Amino acid sequence: MEKHTADTTDAKLYERDVVLSVASLPEDLAEYFRVRAEVFVEEQGLFTGSDEDEHDAGGVHIIAKAHGCVVGVVRCYRHKGNVWYGGRLAVRKEYRTGVNIGAMLVRKAVEVMIARGNVRRFLAAVQLQNVRFFQRIGWARLGRPFMMRGRKHQIMENKLARGSNDCHRQAS
Ligand SMILES: CC(C)(COP(=O)(O)OP(=O)(O)OC[C@H]1O[C@@H](n2cnc3c(N)ncnc32)[C@H](O)[C@@H]1OP(=O)(O)O)[C@@H](O)C(=O)NCCC(=O)NCCS
Numbered sequence: 001m002e003k004h005t006a007d008t009t010d011a012k013l014y015e016r017d018v019v020l021s022v023a024s025l026p027e028d029l030a031e032y033f034r035v036r037a038e039v040f041v042e043e044q045g046l047f048t049g050s051d052e053d054e055h056d057a058g059g060v061h062i063i064a065k066a067h068g069c070v071v072g073v074v075r076c077y078r079h080k081g082n083v084w085y086g087g088r089l090a091v092r093k094e095y096r097t098g099v100n101i102g103a104m105l106v107r108k109a110v111e112v113m114i115a116r117g118n119v120r121r122f123l124a125a126v127q128l129q130n131v132r133f134f135q136r137i138g139w140a141r142l143g144r145p146f147m148m149r150g151r152k153h154q155i156m157e158n159k160l161a162r163g164s165n166d167c168h169r170q171a172s
Helices: 026-043 101-116 128-136
Strands: 019-022 060-066 069-080 083-091 121-127 140-148 151-158
Touching (some): 026 060, 026 083, 101 128, 128 140
Parallel strands (some): 083 121
Antiparallel strands (some): 019 060, 069 083
16 A cells, blocks of 8 residues: 655645655755755754765765655765765655655665666664564665764665565565
8 A cells, every 4th residue: 555644744645645765956956965065964963064075076866855855865976996875865854754755766776876877885874773664575684784974884785686675575
């Protein structure tokens, strides 16, 4: 059954209303950075002032739009050689759990990595409370948790296997 939000938005939101793309228009990119700031600076306090860094210039910035607004974001960037990282995954608070936007964004990031044709590994440093979320959508832990920006993180990997990244759960 297709999922939707509760009464937190003007209209119910369904997965089919969510459009995923690599942001290229200046207004989409501006909103993309606004969502990141909302979540990582204001909500989580992981950064002061701005969460932008050296990986943004060459990064791939993915947005989820619904009803004309950016409702979630994720970033991919090349770490070394053909090893890429995903990160800055964020869904606006009022759109979380219920629509599947986070899982859809991660799946889109995996698709973009596969489409590049030369990405050998795709990793992410995941906040510990989100490890289960990533495991349920096909990611595996790599090594042990470590501290970053005052929070426990876990490196996780997606094997970039076509067909194994359904946004619905793998074995729970
Ligand atoms: C983590 C985050 C991106 C998840 O996005 P979301 O849109 O709320 O998640 P989804 O709706 O796609 O979740 C898919 C499933 O995973 C579950 N889920 C969501 N967050 C979870 C978590 N932290 N742990 C375990 N399961 C989780 C959902 O309940 C849903 O399960 P269901 O299908 O049984 O209902 C979102 O909560 C967020 O933006 N958090 C703040 C920023 C953040 O922590 N970013 C990640 C940094 S690593």
